[in-house]
Amino acid sequence: MSDKRSRRTKEQLTGALIKLLLEKSLSEITVTELVKEADLNRATFYLHYENIYDLFQSIEDDLFLQVKSWIRSASPNDATIFHVEMGLDDKPYLPVLGEVFSFIVSNRDTAVVLLRNPESKLLNRIYGEGRKMIIQQMKSEGNISDPHRLTYSIDYVVNGCIGIIQSWINNGLDADPINMCKITSDLVMQNRIDLTF
Incomplete structure (x- = not known):
């Protein structure tokens, strides 16, 4: 063939x-x-x-590779994944979050199916990749004076974002990606954790 x-x-x-x-x-x-x-x-x-589960795993693997590639290229060259910019409304936002929400909308059916399905390990894999990238970046910059604080801070921020994404999907993607980026950025910024300790 x-x-x-x-x-x-x-x-x-x-x-x-x-x-x-x-x-x-x-x-x-x-x-x-x-x-x-x-x-x-x-x-x-x-x-x-081999079977339906093999096909499902293949779909998840393909989407994970897309997300992994995207995560690695999402932040500016010398900025962290938590890089902040000012929006047109003069409010700070995290561009990476806008990219996440837009990515989900662009891959709507696949993302919804994978993120709702209990068989899927996609969120855990994405979380692990993002966490690893943040820790590597912080180590390379020599910004880890308290490794426990860093670990728990990352867990707090990332798990909060994952919860919002899951809720958004469960609500049928009821808000546009820009609005979701603003809402999530506001919540992250209100609970600002300095990840450069």
């Missing part, structure tokens, strides 16, 4: 699984149902994946 054809087949299977996951849980989806939705046959499915 050519790479282009293989890629198209995987896209069909991915799209079909995401569509089905918007309606039911992963454990309720059968290969037969999936291939019918994708307009493919079972043999084609098994050329690419």
Whole structure:
């Protein structure tokens, strides 16, 4: 099978699984149902994946790699991920949060399916990657005088942001990304933790 054809087949299977996951849980989806939705046959499915969970993991891995790449390039060269800028309303905001909310909207169905699904480890993986990046950055700058305070401060900020993202998704993405960035930035800034200790 050519790479282009293989890629198209995987896209069909991915799209079909995401569509089905918007309606039911992963454990309720059968290969037969999936291939019918994708307009493919079972043999084609098994050329690419061992089972439904393998396909689900592949979707999660692909999105995680996109997010990981994005996290690594999200902050300016010499700024932390907590880089602050002034908005048009003269209020400070965290650009990285705007990028997070926009990314979720751009990948709406995939993000919603993965972030709502108990089988998904995506948020834990993203959290781990972001946390690792922040700690590495702080170590390289020699700004860690109290490692325990740094660890708990990062946990506090990141878990709060994750909670807001989950609530936003559970509420059907009821606010636009710019508004969510403002709300979350305001909350982070009100509870400002100096991560440069």
